[in-house]
Amino acid sequence: MSGDVADAPGGADRADRADRGVDPRDVDAVSRQLGRPARGVVAVAHRCPCDLPDVVETAPRLDDGTPFPTTYYLTCPRAVAAVSTLEASGLMREMTQRLRQDADLAARYRAAHEDYLRRRDVLGDVPEIEGVSAGGMPARVKCLHVLVAHALAAGPGTNPLGDEALAALEERGLGHWWGAGPCVSPAAST
Template identity: 30%
Template sequence: MPPVFFEIPLNADLETVKRQAGSRKFDARLVRGVSRRCRYGFPQVTVCDPLRKGHPFPTVFWLSCPCLSRKVDRIESAGGVRELGRRIERDRTRDWRIFNLQYVLFRVFLLGPERSREIMEEDPPAWLSLTATGVGGIRSGGDVSVKCLHLQAASMIGMGWHPGEDWLCERIGVQECDDPLEWPCTTG
């Protein structure tokens, strides 16, 4: 089940997330919470608002940790998206559908009843996008289609499971850095 609880971000968390993003385009105003922190207390995965400027944002979970992001960069550049997709398609198609359905439910949970009702009535195409697409905006219910390993890793951490979790964890390895001073998490 998706986590119902996450930490409300402090101003220091938002500043850290901005530093962690570096040159990557990310709007820290979308951060609704911190899903997981590293042992040094810095955000690793944030929970994002499902809407950006009134339009669906493609992910609920953002991999903010630069160390994890770098590890995932390497896996992705070595063909990891295709490899993970084949692995899930071969062994875990049913779990993939369940995972994406839980993702949609968590997205709607974040909106809450009032915002959900408002979107349903005022912007039916946006509501359809929010409720018919899973991780990364992939259409739910169809064939396995994996998009962006950063989204997959962040969603695995944020949701607490993933159909390709064994594959992801094996390739990512240790999910923390040895020294946060080597990364833009701290100003020190």
């Protein structure tokens, strides 16, 4: 997920983001988490227990006109690293295989895809990405970062494989990415 278009340089200025209801301190924190200016942030979708954003909701069309299907974007570098460990373990391949064999899981994953599309549609209509969610949904698992971000943003029971990835993080001792304190220093009040 890191390196996607949403975290490339450029985008709306602070005042524009504030007009959309995003606290500039949160945008600052996300930019520091990403190591570059955040783009398209419309809301903090989930907060880490350290009170910093760890998932942001991103506009389906960035300010420069680029279509962007990744509505829920995992921003905390420690969370990203933990999920990357799961990806490197082959978990995505195992999950994709299970989708082919388990009709109930496949139906719940398709429902997660539909939920993702509904939530993005509220943010705007972008014909170029119509019907395309993220993370490989609904037929495969391509990016656990997106599935975890969706699960954190939407809550338990919405994305079954995102929930499974969060449980796998717990099982492997990686589920408390905030345990060492905030990943970046909180921004000073403006």
